[in-house]
Amino acid sequence: MTDDDQAILDANAVLYAAFNARDVEAMEALWATSAPVSCVHPGWNVIFGRVEVMDSWRAILTNPDQPRIVAGGAELRRYGDCAVVICRELVAGNPLASTNVLVREDGRWKLVHHQSGPVLRLS
Amino acid sequence: MTDDDQAILDANAVLYAAFNARDVEAMEALWATSAPVSCVHPGWNVIFGRVEVMDSWRAILTNPDQPRIVAGGAELRRYGDCAVVICRELVAGNPLASTNVLVREDGRWKLVHHQSGPVLRLS
Numbered sequence: 001m002t003d004d005d006q007a008i009l010d011a012n013a014v015l016y017a018a019f020n021a022r023d024v025e026a027m028e029a030l031w032a033t034s035a036p037v038s039c040v041h042p043g044w045n046v047i048f049g050r051v052e053v054m055d056s057w058r059a060i061l062t063n064p065d066q067p068r069i070v071a072g073g074a075e076l077r078r079y080g081d082c083a084v085v086i087c088r089e090l091v092a093g094n095p096l097a098s099t100n101v102l103v104r105e106d107g108r109w110k111l112v113h114h115q116s117g118p119v120l121r122l123s
Numbered sequence: 124m125t126d127d128d129q130a131i132l133d134a135n136a137v138l139y140a141a142f143n144a145r146d147v148e149a150m151e152a153l154w155a156t157s158a159p160v161s162c163v164h165p166g167w168n169v170i171f172g173r174v175e176v177m178d179s180w181r182a183i184l185t186n187p188d189q190p191r192i193v194a195g196g197a198e199l200r201r202y203g204d205c206a207v208v209i210c211r212e213l214v215a216g217n218p219l220a221s222t223n224v225l226v227r228e229d230g231r232w233k234l235v236h237h238q239s240g241p242v243l244r245l246s
Binding site for chain 2: 035036038040042043044045046048075077079080081082084086088097098099101103112113115116117118119120121
C-alpha cells in the first residue's frame with residue numbers, strides 16, 4: 001500500500017471518527033469544498049450540495065439519541081485522483097454497507113459522496 | 124455536456140435497460156472485466172468479484188417475481204477516467220437511490236461498483 005493509499009484510508013476513517021466524536025468541524029473539514037458533494041443516509045432522501053449535506057451531518061452529530069457507528073472492512077479502489085472506499089458499518093446492531101467517494105482537492109483527499117444502506121449481514 | 128459525458132450516462136442507462144429486459148448478456152458486457160468490481164443490492168450482502176457480482180445479477184434477472192425498475196434523475200460526477208452517477212430508482216413503488224461507479228476500460232465506460240438502497244422518497 002502506498003502512502004497515498006494510506007492517506008485515502010485515513011481520510012475515510014475520519015468520517016467514522018468524526019461521527020463517533022460528534023465532531024461537526026472535523027466532518028466539515030473532511031468534505032470537499034470545491035467539488036460538488038452528495039450524500040445518501042439510510043432511509044433519508046438523496047442530498048445534494050455542501051450546505052445541505054453539512055446540515056444533515058449536523059443533525060446526526062448533534063442528535064443525543066444517535067447511536068455510535070462501528071466501521072471496518074474498508075476496501076479501497078483507486079482511480080487516479082478519485083478513490084472509492086467500500087465499508088461495512090454497524091449502527092445499533094444493524095449491519096450497513098457504504099460507498100465513500102473521495103477526490104484529491106488542494107493535495108488532500110476529501111469526501112465528495114457517501115451512500116450508506118442496510119445489508120443482510122456484515123460478512 | 125460532452126460526448127464522453129453522454130457515453131457515461133448511456134452506459135449507466137444500460138444497467139436499467141438490461142435489468143428490465145432481463146438481459147444477462149448486456150449486464151455482463153456492462154461490467155468491467157479487468158478492474159475489480161463490487162455490488163450492494165438493497166438488503167443483500169456486499170458482493171465482491173466479477174463472478175459473484177454476475178451471479179447476483181443472474182439471480183435477479185432470471186427471477187420471475189422480480190419487479191421492473193424505473194430509474195431517473197441521474198447526476199453525473201466526472202473525475203478523469205472515473206465517473207460516479209447518482210440515480211433515483213423505483214422498484215414496486217419503493218423509492219431507492221443508487222451510486223454507480225464507472226471507469227474507462229479499453230476506451231469504453233464500464234461499471235465497477237453499484238450500491239442501491241432505500242430512501243424516504245424520490246425527490
